[in-house]
Amino acid sequence: MPDAPLHLMGGRHRQTGRVTFPYPGDGPGAEFDPVALPTRGTVWSYTIQRFRPKTPPYAGPEAFEPWALAYVELPGAVIVEARLVGVDLDAIRIGMAVELTRVALDPAAQDPFWLPAFCPEAAQ
C-alpha cells in the first residue's frame, strides 16, 4: 500500500454539477473543476476479463491471468470503472462494499504502472 492516502480525481461540471471520471483536465474551454472522489462505494456491475486484450493498446504482461473489472458506485459522486482485487472471482456480487486501492499493471515490474482498483472493505 502506498504511504499517502489514495483518492481518484474526478471532474465536476461547473454548470450542472455532474461528476465525471477521469478529470477531463483544464485545457482551453474547460468546464470541469477537479474533485476528489469518495474512496468507498459498492459494486454496481462487473465482469471477468478471461482473455488477454490485444496489444496495443494493452500494456499488461505477456503471461495472462484473468482479472475482474467492476463499475463501482461512489455515493453522491459517480460510478467509476476500475479493477477489482482481493476477492475470489466467484465471490464478487453486485452491491458488495468496496474501497479504493491500487494494483500494478505488471506485478513483476521494477517500477510498475499503477491502476486504480477497489477491494472488499474487509480485505484491507
Place this chain on the structure above:
Amino acid sequence: MSAATNVCIIGIGIHPFGRTDGVSGLDQGAHAVRAALADAGVAWGDVQFAYGGSDAAGNPDTMVDRLGLTGMQFINVRNGCATGGSALFSAQMAIRSGEFELGLAVGFDKHPRGAFNALPAEYNLPEWYGAAGYMVTTQFFAAKIMRYMHLYGISRRTLGLVAQKAFANGVHAPHAWRREEVALDTILNAPMVSDPFTKYMFCSPGEGGVALVLASEKKARELGIRPIHLAAATMRTRPPASFEVFAPSIEIGGGVNTATRLAAAAAFEKAGIGPGEIDLAQLQDTEAGAEIMHMAENGFCADGDQEQWIAEGRTAIGGGLPVNTDGGCLACGEPIGASGLRQVYENAVQLRGLGGGRQVPGAPRTAYSHVYGAPGVSAVTILHT
C-alpha cells in the same frame, strides 16, 4: 407526404458473411451491388448516387473501378457501428429531398480475426485506459447484462436460449456464417469469455457485403417493381447518463437512457406505427445479452419480460415477434460496415416471403431493424409492404 418523396427498396444483394479468403472487402461490396442491381432489374448506369460504408476495408467509392466509371456521385460514410445505418439514412434522404430518384446504399467490411482492436485516441480517451486493458468491447456488454440480470431477474439459461435460437435460424440463411445448430448445454458449458458470456454467446468480427437499391415510389412504379417501403430510417448518438461502450464512468442513476431508445422512438414516430404493429425484428445481438436488453430498449417489451418471452419461444420464427430471423450477428458475424444493412436485407427477404426454412409465417407486413455500437450510436429502420 406525396408519393414522389416516399422511398422504397427495389433491389437487395448480399455477399455471404463469414470468411472469404482471397476476396477483398471492397469486392464483397461490389458483388453485393451487382446482385442488388440484378434483383431490381436496373443497370449500374441507372444509379444516380451511392452512399457506401466500410470501417476497416478501404474507401467504398473506389468500387467505381469495378462497376463502371459513369461519373456518378458516391459518398463514403464511416460512422462506427452505425456505418451501414448512416449510409442508408443518407441515401433515403437524397431521394426524399427530391434530389435523386434512384441510388444505392452499400456496406462491406473485412476484419482480422479476434476481438476488435480499438485505440483510446480514436475515442477521445486517455492512453492509460487502453494500457489498462479496457478498450475491449466485450467488457461493456458483459457488465451491462450483468447489471440487467441482477435488476430484472434474467437467467444465464435465457442467454443460452438466445444463442441457441440464433444458430438454429442461421441454418436456414444462405448468407449466414455459422450454419449449424449448437446445443443449449454446449453453449452454457463452453469456456467463459467475459462473465456471464461463454464463447458461443458473442459474435465475431467477420466479413461480408450488402447493397440496397433505393428509389422514389414514383420511380419504382415506372419500373413496374412491387416495392418495399422504407417508412423510417433514424440514427442517434447517446443521451446524458447513458452507459455505453468504453465508459470510464457513468452518472449515478445512469444506464437507463440509451442511444437505442432515442433512435427507436424517433423511428416509430416517423413511421406512425407502434412496436405492437411490428411483425418481426432484427435487433443488435453483439452477444446474447444485447438482444435481450434491446427488446426492451426498442419498446417491444418491458424490462424483465424477456425471461418469460424467450421461455415461451415468442422470439422464435413461429412466435409473436420473431427476432433475428437469419441468426443475427451471432450467426452471421459482424462486418461493421455491412451489419446494419444485412438486417434490412433480411427484413426485405422476409417481407417478400422468400425466407425459406426461416420464413416468418403469416405473410409479415412490417419489419424493424436496429444496430448499436461504439461509442454509443444506434440506427433503426422500419419497413412495410
